[in-house]
Amino acid sequence: MHCKGNSLYANASMEDRSFMGKDLLGIRHVKKENIEKILMKAGSYKQADLEKKIPSPLLQGKTVVNLFFEPSTRTRMSFEKAAANLGGTVMNFDRLTSSVQKGETLVDTVKTIESLGVEGIILRHSLAGAPQVAGRAVKIPVINGGDGCHEHPTQALLDIFTIHERKGGTAGLKVLFVGDVLHSRVARSNLWGLLKLGAEVTVVGPLTLLPPGLKEMGVKVSTDLDSCLEEAEVIYMLRLQMERQKRGYFPSIGEYKKYFGLTGERVKRISPFAVIMHPGPVVPGIEMDQSVMEDSRCLVQEQVKNGVFVRMAVLELWIAGEVN
Amino acid sequence: MYTLIKGGTVLNPPGGLFKKMDILIQEGVITEIAPGIERETAQVIDASNLLVVPGLVDPHVHLREPGGEGKETIRSGCASAAAGGYTSVACMPNTRPVMDNRLIVEHVKSTAAREGVVRVYPIGAITRGSLGEELAEMGLMVQQGIVAVSDDGQPVDSASIMLSAMQYAAMFDLPVISHCEERSLAQGGSMHYGLQSTLLGVKGIPDAAEAVMASRDILLAELAGARLHIAHVSSAKTVDFIKMARAKGLKVTAEVTPHHLILTDEDIDGFDTSFKMNPPLRSREDRSALREALRDGTIDMIATDHAPHSILDKDVEFEEAPFGVVGLETALPLVFTELVEPGILTLEQAVFALSCSPARFLGIEGGSIQVGVQADLTLINPKAEKVVDKNTFYSKGKNTPFHGRKVRGLPVMTLVGGRVVMKDGLVKGA
Numbered sequence: 001m002h003c004k005g006n007s008l009y010a011n012a013s014m015e016d017r018s019f020m021g022k023d024l025l026g027i028r029h030v031k032k033e034n035i036e037k038i039l040m041k042a043g044s045y046k047q048a049d050l051e052k053k054i055p056s057p058l059l060q061g062k063t064v065v066n067l068f069f070e071p072s073t074r075t076r077m078s079f080e081k082a083a084a085n086l087g088g089t090v091m092n093f094d095r096l097t098s099s100v101q102k103g104e105t106l107v108d109t110v111k112t113i114e115s116l117g118v119e120g121i122i123l124r125h126s127l128a129g130a131p132q133v134a135g136r137a138v139k140i141p142v143i144n145g146g147d148g149c150h151e152h153p154t155q156a157l158l159d160i161f162t163i164h165e166r167k168g169g170t171a172g173l174k175v176l177f178v179g180d181v182l183h184s185r186v187a188r189s190n191l192w193g194l195l196k197l198g199a200e201v202t203v204v205g206p207l208t209l210l211p212p213g214l215k216e217m218g219v220k221v222s223t224d225l226d227s228c229l230e231e232a233e234v235i236y237m238l239r240l241q242m243e244r245q246k247r248g249y250f251p252s253i254g255e256y257k258k259y260f261g262l263t264g265e266r267v268k269r270i271s272p273f274a275v276i277m278h279p280g281p282v283v284p285g286i287e288m289d290q291s292v293m294e295d296s297r298c299l300v301q302e303q304v305k306n307g308v309f310v311r312m313a314v315l316e317l318w319i320a321g322e323v324n
Numbered sequence: 325m326y327t328l329i330k331g332g333t334v335l336n337p338p339g340g341l342f343k344k345m346d347i348l349i350q351e352g353v354i355t356e357i358a359p360g361i362e363r364e365t366a367q368v369i370d371a372s373n374l375l376v377v378p379g380l381v382d383p384h385v386h387l388r389e390p391g392g393e394g395k396e397t398i399r400s401g402c403a404s405a406a407a408g409g410y411t412s413v414a415c416m417p418n419t420r421p422v423m424d425n426r427l428i429v430e431h432v433k434s435t436a437a438r439e440g441v442v443r444v445y446p447i448g449a450i451t452r453g454s455l456g457e458e459l460a461e462m463g464l465m466v467q468q469g470i471v472a473v474s475d476d477g478q479p480v481d482s483a484s485i486m487l488s489a490m491q492y493a494a495m496f497d498l499p500v501i502s503h504c505e506e507r508s509l510a511q512g513g514s515m516h517y518g519l520q521s522t523l524l525g526v527k528g529i530p531d532a533a534e535a536v537m538a539s540r541d542i543l544l545a546e547l548a549g550a551r552l553h554i555a556h557v558s559s560a561k562t563v564d565f566i567k568m569a570r571a572k573g574l575k576v577t578a579e580v581t582p583h584h585l586i587l588t589d590e591d592i593d594g595f596d597t598s599f600k601m602n603p604p605l606r607s608r609e610d611r612s613a614l615r616e617a618l619r620d621g622t623i624d625m626i627a628t629d630h631a632p633h634s635i636l637d638k639d640v641e642f643e644e645a646p647f648g649v650v651g652l653e654t655a656l657p658l659v660f661t662e663l664v665e666p667g668i669l670t671l672e673q674a675v676f677a678l679s680c681s682p683a684r685f686l687g688i689e690g691g692s693i694q695v696g697v698q699a700d701l702t703l704i705n706p707k708a709e710k711v712v713d714k715n716t717f718y719s720k721g722k723n724t725p726f727h728g729r730k731v732r733g734l735p736v737m738t739l740v741g742g743r744v745v746m747k748d749g750l751v752k753g754a
Contacts, residue, residue, distance in 0.1 A: 028523065106640065107640070127641040127643045128525040128526045128643060129594075129641055129642040132642075133639070133641055149525035188525055212517060212518050212519060212522055213520070216519050217522075
């Protein structure tokens, strides 16, 4: 394994929350040094975990609400575990039994939650910008747990953490995103983070699933997966939603797989030092074959594991301290 | 009963006066325009250091009444118009129920006559319920006084219905105002399709969604020999098609809004729903093309597309929020500050686009200052400045993207038929 850029763990300093903003809405507006700070903290949590040390109960006596308007397994549970590790209490919000069914607006819902006396809200929503609306409505911090096709900042942070851990850094690192960038909040947050940290990012996918303006963002765009594979150091497979086919974005799953699937055949051509990532949930046989999932270079489980440490760092920085 | 406006610089575009004149008004009608008029019995309005222009005419507003009184009423919309220097507005039929028959036209007209401080000209629906399926009773609505037909807010999806509508409207020389939007391209979108929509993760509406429909309607207007007016042009591509139509000598006119002339999709930050309207704010290139088209006359007039919404309607997720921004109380100072002062438009071009041109298009009174016409006048203080404050609006809608913006060139008096309906920003009886 070769090392790139500065080590993130070299220079731990005391945090200053005030310049990070009340809410964590997206990676776009998080400064590079703050990204590095979060990764560093996550690194210490992971290190402590390896050493079987119990982290300080920074969230003791504090409650965060998992306000999830969209289904989620790993993000919700990861935040729950992270909060529990820090001694906090998590309340889960169930959309189906809530007043949202009676037509309550998002603004009213978050104001109600704030009135309960909780210390923070983790919001997952199907519409872009929902955390901005929520954040403006309340004084407590709002952490974006994924909003529509906009951002999923903690996913990007855990991805970048995992990349750092395996590749030693991101400066100059060749990262390839494959698939449905158009509908992917994971891709957007990762693009912002990786570009800020100096990676060379390429996206590859059918033109129907690549949004406009990527080149202006500083991203290379390709439609030929095979020509991108060999030099890629990180291959990040994006989740393909089956229902997209019906909307006319591509003709069939079979054809999609032929051009953009990470098959066992294709994996033979990637570098032995490359890593393969996926935000989950993986449906085997579409974006990648089952054999690829079992490849030692595939970091899917590592990503999930690191998610807890990264979210502990986020909870510490945004919620454990006094509200800005 | 005489009113005498003394010492103002009178503009009467195109090519009319541009000098200091007094204007004498008798029984609501202009009876004399000359320097140094004296009339002892007259009520004198001192207009020194002010511009006197034909009252502004907005060919595209949403007054929301009947059915949307929580967002605006005819009374509040008219007060908003008067505050902004407008003397006439043409109101769109997307009320509830839709203004697709003579009874609602009559209702709107009589309510406006009773409660409105400016003149209100209803626009009838093209199709029943604006559903795009059957023609509305245009002829009966014409008898009741509509000035145009439009299904604004909705495109007429079927080309064949649109063709029939144009052919039918041509019998009455009635303009058909097209809200150009190819629905299958635009559906689900909330902002311009481009880098900004990618960054915000919001579904984009490509400029082609507008231009495809504009080109279709231009072809249909040619076939029908009808008058076609393209509402709220937002893209350079649409401008190109309008140019082609003009070159062919077709009866095609077009309007543009202050927000499309001033803002771009880059101004949408933090998911502020005050920046969400349809068509959406587009790119810098589009904005340049719109400015140039207004300057060279390809686009004939400025319309606000005043679309009030309640705070509750707009305080939601960006993609859930209704389209539309208010415009009546900001249009004049914005055009003055952002287009006239930087030299993009001359003052005369601006007044022409805000008053004379829409009045001609609608075939209504107003839009000129001459002896024998109704004294619909707006007095402007070109030096006066303010910071736009949505909380001071007469409109019930506070949904403006210009809150907090410094503007110059304020309307200080509005006269409708010689009657002062707004003075120093205060609207009579509102």
